[in-house]
Amino acid sequence: MTAYSGVAGLGDAKDITVKGLEVVKHCRRVYLEAYTSVLTVGKEALEEFYGRELILADRETVEQEADNILKDADLCDVAFLVVGDPFGATTHSDLVLRAVKLGIPYRVIHNASIMNAVGCCGLQLYNFGETVSVVFWTDTWKPESFFDKIQKNKQNGMHTLCLLDIKVKEQSLENLMKGKKIYESPRYMSVNQAAEQLLAIVQNRRLQGEEPEVTENTLCVGLARVGAVDQKIASGTLQQMSTVELGGPLHSMIIAGNMHPLEIDMLKLFAMDESSSEDNECQRNT
Template identity: 35%
Template sequence: MLTFIGLGLFDENDVSVKGLERIRRADHVFLECYTSVLTGTTIERMEEFFGKEVKTLGRDDVEGHPEDFLGLAKDSDVAFLTAGDPMVSTTHIDLRIRAAGMGVRTEIIHGASIVSAVCGLTGLQNYRFGKSCSLPFPYGKWAPKTPIEVIEHNMAENLHTLVYLDIQPDRYMRVPEAVALLEEMAAERGLSVPVYVGVARAGSAEPMVAAGTAGDLATVDFGGPLHILVVPADLHHMEREYLETFAGL
């Protein structure tokens, strides 16, 4: 049995009771560490809380060569842990398909997701979000234009855009960096983005939410990771009031 278990948003305490019970009775526990991370905890704290050894998996372990831990799940109980909700990531959808192809039974225990948490923290209505996108750090002169293309399409449809910011082993993208990158791309396309909404440390006791123009957010200290960005469409009056009340718009 392979059980996908979402750990929630910030630290080891965010896991559901159902998820915790399944982890504690698993024969093997693996934590996927590249699509997202829990920045409010450590592996050592998780192991103490779960009462289990936690083995970490990188990108190649999951996308390139998952056969080792999938093979274990044929004859034993394997817990596959992810930050947030496991099935938000297409990587994990692909992994579940691979497991099925190997004859491995699977189950999902969902966790709190940034997708819904952003709505609660910003007041932006969930049914008004269009396609999301990821914004990577530029690599030399290479910088993909897909993010601004997605934003432009969503704005034309009057839909909000959730922008996932790059996470690398030695750094993470901050909201002001992301806004600067998008502003450069937008200028090249003659696109104007009137408002951005930045969120940091969703799920923690002290999340940070700030809304405003690119110039406004350039001066905001969002603090530690993780950061995520929203490019809103035209704001409903209730969305605007929420952002004015809780995000300084």
Template identity: 65%
Template sequence: MFYVIGLGLGGPEDITVRGLEIVKRAERVYLESYTSILTVGKEVLEQFYGRSLIIADRDLIEQGADEILQDANSKDVVLLVVGDPFGATTHTDLLLRAKEANINYKIIHNASIMNAVGCCGLQLYRFGETVSIPFWTESWQPDSFYDKIFGNRSLGLHTLCLLDICVKEPTLESLTKKRKEYQPPRFMSVSEAAEQLLEIIGRKCRDHEKLAYTSTTLCVGLARVGSDTQKILACTLQEMKDADLGPPLHSLIITGCLHPFELDFLAQFCDSKEKLLQIAQTSSFIV
């Protein structure tokens, strides 16, 4: 059997009892280290599980499906995923490959940022389509996600922005070489995301386009959700540009229309409730 087991968002103890039992008896256990990370390392997990783990990096996940699935029709093979197994399309592709190879699989679910984001007090059913914000380069600055934010806010919905993770990314110079060289890992912060979002509306203003948000729009920054060092900040997008929420992982929310209960809960993450109300009153959708 091939198992994909969610690890949740915190430490080693967040795995489910059922998931832990499977990990302990499996023939091989892979730890996916491409789409997300935990705040603890591989060694801490191994100590808690009482067994060794095989790191599944980007190359193995995207190109080594046959290696991962080898013997899974006769032995138990596990892929451990931070959050929930269906938090990334990469894992769906792997399950399709298992199905094509007539390998049975089971999913062990867990918490992910998609539902744990409710820790800030914003109600989950008031979120629209989730977007991903990639790191920009000098020659590549995509902003296609802007239209989704526009659509969400036009309906009064919040937008969860998942921020880029670059792990084992090849350098541009090494792409022409036989031996790959990799960039140091990078994890986008809420500050970097806010800076890019502000740059986008600067362009839209110059082109006299309608704006999905402004520099005064109320945003919520989240860091290390589910861990003991979780941090949340509610402020304007402009203020978020200068915010420091510490180590990764970070997520950003651009708020839509706010229910009074949401405002009451968010107030604890702002300098004062009066300031929060003032920001909320001036951050409505611009048309």
């Protein structure tokens, strides 16, 4: 009689917790949320490992048909799988609130999220300031507000985790206006793209006579597929981030603030400079 939420883990099928797997096996219906993050393995791999069918829940399903997800959840158990921790996104709070309103008990099963897994690069979690989202710029919309948050964190000595934009099942403006449900190919922002947008903002600020705190030489960390076997981490300057090769999605980037000696030692393991590439290989090959 319980709606469960968030049990999937970050990397692959086996990153689900034992408790989460039990829930998945016994629930009547199991939804897989598929738009705020992406699991490096596909739905089929999960279905095979879990030994049961999953219902893909895209943004439309969750935001417009939330009551369908909760249908009969007072009579049977329903699970809602989220990649990472269930409360990374507000839409999942909404689902909890609906369940409570309908008198349906719910339970949360936690798992690693990018918000804590980024600690694997060696930067201490409690030294992070506000997390920011870097969105894809368009020809007409180039917001810079995340840059000010990054600068504020840096002024306070804090690191900033930048979550990079995901566009899944988005409609073009043309198709949206015509009411055509034709969707664009999914796009995941790379560390390169995020770095380029940041570098463009640095230039803009200089043109406006500012001396930005964050520059080409600011120390950053690029992370790809954290938790997966082919995870990659690279530390270097913002300039270097614009050309680093990290492979497929999902990517995240950190703008470093003040550094503890132990944090510096850890970042050296992932340094893009020649001098530390040996250590870097050691980590990559594990």
